Amino acid sequence: MLGLAMNEPTHSGGPAGDRFFYGAQLGADQPLRGAIQAGMPRHLQELFQAGLTRRQQGYRGRFAPSPTGDLHRGNLRTALLSWLHARIQGGEWLLRLDDLDQPRNRPGAAARIQADLQWLGLDWDGPPLLQSRRRGLYASVLSSLRRGGSLYPCACSRRLLADISAPHGALTVYPGFCRQKTLGWGPSQGRLPSWRLRLPDAAIRWPEVSPWPGCLEGATEVGDVVLRRADGLVAYHLATAVDELSLGITTVVRGDDLWASTGAQVALMAVLGAGPPRYWHVPLWRDPQGQRLSKRAAAEGLEGLRQGGGDGAAVIGLLAASLGLVPGGSRLSARELCQQLQMSDLIATVHAEPTPIQPGPKAGEA
C-alpha cells in the first residue's frame, strides 16, 4: 500500500478554497447520506449501502472497456497497469463491458477483448459484467434523481451547442441555458429533451494516486453533464458512477484523458450521497516527442504486436518497457511482473517522466 499514501488529498487550498468539497466530506466509510436520500427508493439505498460496505472489505478494481472495437496498445497498457495495481495489493479485479451504446458495439468485440486479456494473462474475478443488463437499475436511479430535483431537461440542439463552443475545439462546459426552463419529461417542441445533472458551483475533489491533485471546479471545468440523452440512452457518466458505487469499487485506474469525466462522475456520486473511490489517472502512451500516439499507431492491436514479437511474454515486456518498468526487449509474464514490482516502484516509475501536460478539463464531454 506504499504508493497509495503518496498523494493523500489535503482537502485544503486549491481553486475552491474551503467552500465545499465533494467526496472529502463523505469518506468511503461513511454511510449513505445526501440530498436525495429521502426520495431514493429503499432498494437503491440498500444497493449503494452494500457497495460502500464492500469497499471496506479490501481492494476491488475494474477494467471497463467498451466493445466498440479491439483493444489497442494504449488500452492494453492501461489494462496492465490496472491489473498490476490490484494484484500487487492482493485485490480483486473485475471486467466490466460498457456496452450501453448498442449501435456503436461491434460484433465479436466483447469476445475478442476477453480473449486478448486472457492471452496476456490479465485474469479477472467473476463473470464479466455487462452494463446492458443493468438498464433497469440505471433507469431507477435516473427517476430518483429527477424526483429529487437534481436533473433538469435540456432542449438545446447539437447545432446550438456547436455554435457557441470554441471555434476549433469541442464544447467542454455546458453554459446552463436550460437551467431555469420548466419542461416536461415528455416531448417538447416535437422532440424529447436530454436530462442534465444540476452541478453546484463548488470544487469537486477525489483521492488521486498520480502526482496531480484530484480536483476540478464544478461550474467552470465540468458543467451540467447529460445523464440521459434525448434519444433515451443512459449516459456514460450515470452508468459508470452507479456501477463504481454499487459494485464497491475502491480504485479506478484509467487513462488521463478521462480526467474531466472523473470530475463529472465524482460530482454525481456526491449527489447520490457517497464519497468517490480512489483514482489513478495513468499517462496515455505518447511518442518520444511527447505527443499522443497517432490514431494509426495507437490503434495497433494485439494482432500487430503478435506479429512483431510473438507471444504474450514478449507483449507484456513491450508494454512494461514502454513505462520504464523493465528493460527493452524483456520477456516475462504478467504474473512475473507482478511478483517483481513493489507498489511504490510501480507508481514512481510510471510518473518518472516529467509530463508537462497536467490532465485538465479539456478532455471533457459536454
Ligand SMILES: [Zn+2]
Ligand atoms: Zn439546454
